[in-house]
Amino acid sequence: MNxxxxxxxxxxxxxxxxxxxxxxPTTEVRRLMATDTGYDPEVWRQLSDDLGLQxxxxxxxYGGAGFGxxxxxxVMEELGRSLLCAPYFSSTVLAANAILNAGNESQKxxxxxxxxxxxxxxxxxxxxxxxxxxxxxxxxxxxxxGGGFRLNGTKSFVLDGCVAILLVVVAxxxxxxxxxxxxxxxxxxxxxxxxxxxxxxMDPTRxxxxxxFHNAEALPLGDVGNxxxxxxxxxxxxxxALANEMxxxxxxxxxxxxxxxxxxxxxxxxxxxxxxIKHKCADMLIDVELAKSAAYYAxxxxxEDDPEVPALASLAKVSASEAYMRTAAxxxxxxxGIGFTWDNDTHLWYKRAKSSEALLGLPxxxxxxxxxxxxx
Amino acid sequence: MANEESVRQAAREWLQANWDPxxxxxxxxxxxxxxxxxxxxxxxxxYGKGLSAALSAVIEEEFVxxxxxxxxxxxxxxxxxxxLLEHGSDVHKDxxxxxxxxxxxxxxQLFSExxxxxxxxxxxTRADLIEGRWVINGQKVWTTSAHHAxxxxxLARTNWDEPKHQGLSYFVLPMDQAGVEVQPLKQMNGHASxxxxxxxxxxxxxxxxxxxxxxxxxxxxxTLAHERRGADGVRGASxxxxxxxxxxxxxxxxxETVMEPYKWYPQRAGRVDLVAKRAEATGTIADPxxxxxxAKLLILAKSAEWTAHRARVAQQEGRPQGPEGSLxxxxxxxxxxxxxxxxxLITGTDxxxxxxxxxxxxxxxxxxxxxxxTSIAGGTDExxxxxxxxxxxxxxxEPRFDTGPFRDVPRxxxx
Ligand SMILES: Cc1cc2nc3c(=O)[nH]c(=O)nc-3n(C[C@H](O)[C@H](O)[C@H](O)COP(=O)(O)OP(=O)(O)OC[C@H]3O[C@@H](n4cnc5c(N)ncnc54)[C@H](O)[C@@H]3O)c2cc1C
Numbered sequence: 001m002n003x004x005x006x007x008x009x010x011x012x013x014x015x016x017x018x019x020x021x022x023x024x025p026t027t028e029v030r031r032l033m034a035t036d037t038g039y040d041p042e043v044w045r046q047l048s049d050d051l052g053l054q055x056x057x058x059x060x061x062y063g064g065a066g067f068g069x070x071x072x073x074x075v076m077e078e079l080g081r082s083l084l085c086a087p088y089f090s091s092t093v094l095a096a097n098a099i100l101n102a103g104n105e106s107q108k109x110x111x112x113x114x115x116x117x118x119x120x121x122x123x124x125x126x127x128x129x130x131x132x133x134x135x136x137x138x139x140x141x142x143x144x145x146g147g148g149f150r151l152n153g154t155k156s157f158v159l160d161g162c163v164a165i166l167l168v169v170v171a172x173x174x175x176x177x178x179x180x181x182x183x184x185x186x187x188x189x190x191x192x193x194x195x196x197x198x199x200x201x202m203d204p205t206r207x208x209x210x211x212x213f214h215n216a217e218a219l220p221l222g223d224v225g226n227x228x229x230x231x232x233x234x235x236x237x238x239x240x241a242l243a244n245e246m247x248x249x250x251x252x253x254x255x256x257x258x259x260x261x262x263x264x265x266x267x268x269x270x271x272x273x274x275x276x277i278k279h280k281c282a283d284m285l286i287d288v289e290l291a292k293s294a295a296y297y298a299x300x301x302x303x304e305d306d307p308e309v310p311a312l313a314s315l316a317k318v319s320a321s322e323a324y325m326r327t328a329a330x331x332x333x334x335x336x337g338i339g340f341t342w343d344n345d346t347h348l349w350y351k352r353a354k355s356s357e358a359l360l361g362l363p364x365x366x367x368x369x370x371x372x373x374x375x376x
Numbered sequence: 377m378a379n380e381e382s383v384r385q386a387a388r389e390w391l392q393a394n395w396d397p398x399x400x401x402x403x404x405x406x407x408x409x410x411x412x413x414x415x416x417x418x419x420x421x422x423y424g425k426g427l428s429a430a431l432s433a434v435i436e437e438e439f440v441x442x443x444x445x446x447x448x449x450x451x452x453x454x455x456x457x458x459x460l461l462e463h464g465s466d467v468h469k470d471x472x473x474x475x476x477x478x479x480x481x482x483x484x485q486l487f488s489e490x491x492x493x494x495x496x497x498x499x500x501t502r503a504d505l506i507e508g509r510w511v512i513n514g515q516k517v518w519t520t521s522a523h524h525a526x527x528x529x530x531l532a533r534t535n536w537d538e539p540k541h542q543g544l545s546y547f548v549l550p551m552d553q554a555g556v557e558v559q560p561l562k563q564m565n566g567h568a569s570x571x572x573x574x575x576x577x578x579x580x581x582x583x584x585x586x587x588x589x590x591x592x593x594x595x596x597x598x599t600l601a602h603e604r605r606g607a608d609g610v611r612g613a614s615x616x617x618x619x620x621x622x623x624x625x626x627x628x629x630x631x632e633t634v635m636e637p638y639k640w641y642p643q644r645a646g647r648v649d650l651v652a653k654r655a656e657a658t659g660t661i662a663d664p665x666x667x668x669x670x671a672k673l674l675i676l677a678k679s680a681e682w683t684a685h686r687a688r689v690a691q692q693e694g695r696p697q698g699p700e701g702s703l704x705x706x707x708x709x710x711x712x713x714x715x716x717x718x719x720x721l722i723t724g725t726d727x728x729x730x731x732x733x734x735x736x737x738x739x740x741x742x743x744x745x746x747x748x749x750t751s752i753a754g755g756t757d758e759x760x761x762x763x764x765x766x767x768x769x770x771x772x773x774e775p776r777f778d779t780g781p782f783r784d785v786p787r788x789x790x791x
Contacts (some may be wrong), residue, residue, distance in 0.1 A: 131725030157725055200731035202741050208728060265788045266495035268778030276758040329713070332564075332748040336493050336756060337518040340564055340749050347564035347745070354744055358727040359722060364665055 001177070003300035013074045019051055020082035026345045032085035033204040033348075037163050039086045047086065048118035052204030054092050055116035058100070069237065073244035074298035080248030083348055085205050087121050090159035093241045094234065095122030098168045101237075102184040102222040102230035111166070111186070122166035124234065125155035125211055133235070133361040135228065137177050140213065142171035144184060144222075149220060151185060151193070151213035157359075161209025162198050164189045169218065170231055182227040185218035192216065203355035205348065236313040239360050240302050243295040243316035246324045246356050249349050250288045253324075253331040256346065257281060262336055277334060281367035284327050291316075291323035314366040321363050324353040383431045387413065387438040395444045397477070397621025401630070404623055405447050405478040406748065414447035414477055422461065422469055423477060428692040445623050448479030450635045451521055455663040456483040456529055458602040463587045463595045463600070468548065472527070482634045484525035485603075486516040486549060486573060487596065491788040494759050496531065496600075497540045497593055498778070498787055501575060503532035503547065510547060512555065518753075522558045522571040524634045525551045530580075531596050533590055533782070540782045544592035555579060565745040570638030603754045604705045605687070643739065644713025644746040644753075645708060650678045654735070660722045669721055673714045680707035682756040706760045709751035716747045 005013070023043050023188065032038055048054045057072040058064025065071075079088060096115050098110060099122075114120035130137050140153030151171050154192070161167075167189050173181030193216030199208040222230065258281050261272030272278050298316040299311050329352040332339035337348050357363065390413055396404070408414030408422040417432040418424025427435075439446050460468045475481040480759045492498035501514025512532060522528065528549040535543035549556070555578030560568040587595050631639075651670055655661040661670075684704050720727045723740055732739035751757040765771045778785045 127725060133725070157728060198732045199729055202728055202730040202734070202744065210733075265491075265786060266493070266498070267774075267776070268495075268786045274758070274774075276761065299634070329748060333751055333756070333758075336752055337488065337570075340752060342562035342564055342566070344564075350564070350748070351745065355728040358723075358725050362721065362724060364721060 001297070001300055001304065003070075003296050006071075009074060010160040011134075012071065013078065016051060016053070016078045017081075019047075020078055020084055023047075024082040024084040026083070026348060029083045029205060029348060031084055036157075036198065036207075038160070038205070038207040039163070043084075044086055044118055047088075055089070056092065058092075058096050058112055058116045062100075062108050063116040065095075065116075069299045069302035070296075071238060072241055073295065074242045075242040076241045077251075077295075079247035080245035080250075080352075081252045083249070083252075083352060085207050087123070087160040087207075089206075089245070090123035090161075090164060090182065091115055091118075091121050091242070094124040094159065094238055095164075095166065095168050097237045098124045098184055098230065098234045099221065101233045102227055104222055107186075107221055110225060115166075120166055121160065121164050122168060123158055123160050123164035124168045124170070125158045125161065126231070126235070127155065127157045129154055129156045129210070131157070131358075134249075135182065135231070135364065136177070138170055138172055138182065140169065140171040140186060141174045142218065143174055145215075145217075149185060149218050149224075150215045151187070151218050152215060154210065154212045156199070156208075156210045158209045158211055160207050161189075161211050162196050162207065167191075167194070168221065169209070169213070170227065171218075173225055176225075179228040181225050182231060183224050184221035184227050184230060186221050187216055187218040190219075201355065203351040205352060206355060206359075209348075232310070235360065236310050237302060239313040239317045239366075240295070240298045240309070242356060242360055243291075243313070243320040246301060246317075246320035246353070247288060247292045247295045248318055249352055250291060250320070250324045250327045253327045253346065253349050253353075254281070254284045254288050257284065257327075257331040257334045264336075271334070280330050280334065284330055287323035287326055291320040294319040307332075311370055314370040314373060316359065317366045318363040318370070321353075321357045321366075325357055328353040377458075378427060378431060378729045380431065380434050383416075383427065384434050384438060387435045388442075391438060391442045391444055392716045395442055397443075397619075397623050399623050401445065401623050401626035402478055402480070404445060406474070409474050409477045417598045418457075418461065422473055429688050430692050443619060445627055447477040448630075450638050452483045452485045452529070453481070454606070455485065455599050455602050456527070459529065459595060459599045460586070462598050463546070465583070465586075467583055468586065472548070479630060479634070481526040482521055482524045484519050484522045484551070484573075485599065486519055486522075486528040487599075488518045488532040490517050494572040494756055495778075496596065497544065498782075498785070499531050499533055499544060500787070501530070501532045502536075503530075503534050503545060503580070505534075505582075508582060510582065510585065512549065512578040512580060514545075515574050517572050518561070518570045518571045519558075519573050521574050521634075522551065523560060524637070527551060528573070529599060531592050534592075537781045538590070539779055540785060541593045542590055543782050545589050545597070546586040546592035546595035547580050548586060549578065549580055550584075553578060563781060564741060564748070565640060565643075567637070567640050569640070598712050600755065604760070634664070640742055640746050643742040644712065644749045646712040646747055646750075647739070647743055648673065648711060648715055650736075650739075651715065651718055653711050653741070654719070654722050658722055660724075660726070666721055668719075669718050673711070676707070676714055677711050680704065680711060683707065703764065705754065706757060706764070709757050710761075712747040712750040714746055719743055 052065050055074055056067050060066040115122055128137055128139055142149045142151050167187050169185045193214045195212040197210050199210050201208045261277050262270055264271045271287050277340040294316040298312040301312050331346050338344050396608040412425040413424055416425040417426040417429050417436050420426045457476045487496055489499055503510045503512050528551055530547040530549040531544055533543050557574040559572045561570050562568045645751050660666045719740055723735055726735050731738045734741045764772055
């Protein structure tokens, strides 16, 4: 499988990079992370008008740009590097993919164009207060009532759950278990019976919500009761996207650590001249390059609809997550006291690394999945 | 000759006769200083009983089981006391030690500067003797508790033509004066326990020079050795239990004010004490992988505890204070990091949260964003490894680029 980037893709990457450098310096990240909504609607609009990023992997038929997971991966990597505060992961990655995977033709035609243009903010609610990412964690029920369905239960850790206009919720048929009886539903974020509350996130650049459903009326997306394959696919795609986002953040931390090690003088010499620091930086480079290879490979496999994607997604997530956490800790360490301050930017990525470690499942969870998916 | 049983018995009897939860905090601590029961390992002439560290620990146990309040111990105060006991004049000891124990005075450590952290001997804050008084100009940084402190332990340059280590002197700096400006610095965990401190013609009376002019580095090494030794990573949970009475209220008020900068310190050590409980509460204790990781952590923590114990016994048997304190400090970093890993494993997706939404009202989240301090504060891991390699293992030193007169040594351009 060829998974190196083409010239066009590299060009695309530099365009995204330029935009983000301009629009998402850490002063902006800090400003937005302190707000409730956590994003700047004007920058969100430009992200669509200037670059069309919200449409990237959505097929042209549904108002998208028709690219695939590789181009999405490029975007994610750059978003991870710049920590852009925007509801991108929730709307473009999670919700658009869920609708593509689960929806029927008319639903896709109806829902996707507005997500592709960035006008509709959508998110997916899977995980519940139990924090599990496997299907057994899903307790939320959908009961038939009148012509439609009523949702009951609580979702948590919902990305951008408070700003989303459209909620895509996974619920199960009462008394069903495991992979059976699962269905995606859609409803408005402010529908009757929906109570949303912002959660305090350890990573303030990523907004989280807890959402309660009390007999909330919702429409099924696709076939009722057969949502599992679409859910599994949506989660795998999200994991691949997250792995790419994480390697972007890891690279930003490595760059920052290396630049500081070259500049900072102690004992009459640059600290980068001490092998303790030099070797740490070399190890960090190895970490980030290995993690990138895994993330790129998984994205290319997803582009080609390779049946190995589930295993590769888990592999890439573990690799990226461990590289990210180690690099974040090392980056603080190399900065010394200044690295532990609020004013130094390192902690912004450190917290993103920490929350990404848990988002969509810890490395320990994905290592186990990887073995199962490889058939062991 | 004191032995464990007799000391325990004596402590118990003394506490029975004297401990009163309705006493005033200050009165009680003065009583501890006068009787020697507060710091029994200190010399008899200075508020102690001249007992060994091991016997002191026995007395400490008696205080804990009686739920009796001890002398003020938190923060830099004990480093100040240890340094003054070793290098201070009788004037220093007389003026400062008692108020350290009673908690009336808070201290800070004015060592690190923007340009010199690991390379502490590269300090450029200057002390000039002008008309019989020391005049201080320059800047310190990362100064924990400077905003509460009455006194600072100051390392400053008194000679720019000597090689770096020889041009330093050590002072007690009164913080409450016009020439000292303290600005808080916020940390990545949201607390602001350290500060920047600016000196503009701050003044120190001549008798507050500790040891002799030019001997500051030796004195600072004493402070640092005590700091490293204190960081053995096994301290942690704060005391619990029914603590009702005037003295507890006063102690709590103290914790909320002058001791406030240290509130997150147990979390930065990683909270080994919470791991098994949390694993039981979350049900992850049944997970074989989690069990392995917890066991690894506890093996590390226990071994470090026993290593610290061995070091204490060696000290008690009169062997000279060596650099073995560095082992404990490095172990503490490893424990803190391992704790963050295990707490994340146990906490799962909840690790994405902080504050009231998160486990233990934010305590777990605070661990995760505080542990990075452990491998930096009090000397970084890299510096500890250098100390161990060079001083314990006797390996050759790195070639130096900073010898010769200090004014010619390359250093950071600090803006
Ligand atoms: C929570 C906290 C509280 C603190 N409280 C105080 C206080 O009360 N008073 C006070 O004076 N200071 C305090 N400090 C400061 C602390 O002692 C310094 O941050 C520390 O010594 C490192 O110095 P630095 O920050 O200048 O980093 P630097 O010395 O610039 O170090 C940067 C990096 O270079 C590495 N490095 C430097 N020299 C070498 C070498 N020779 N070999 C290999 N690697 C090397 C370091 O290990 C580190 O990774 C505190 C720090 C923290 C985090």
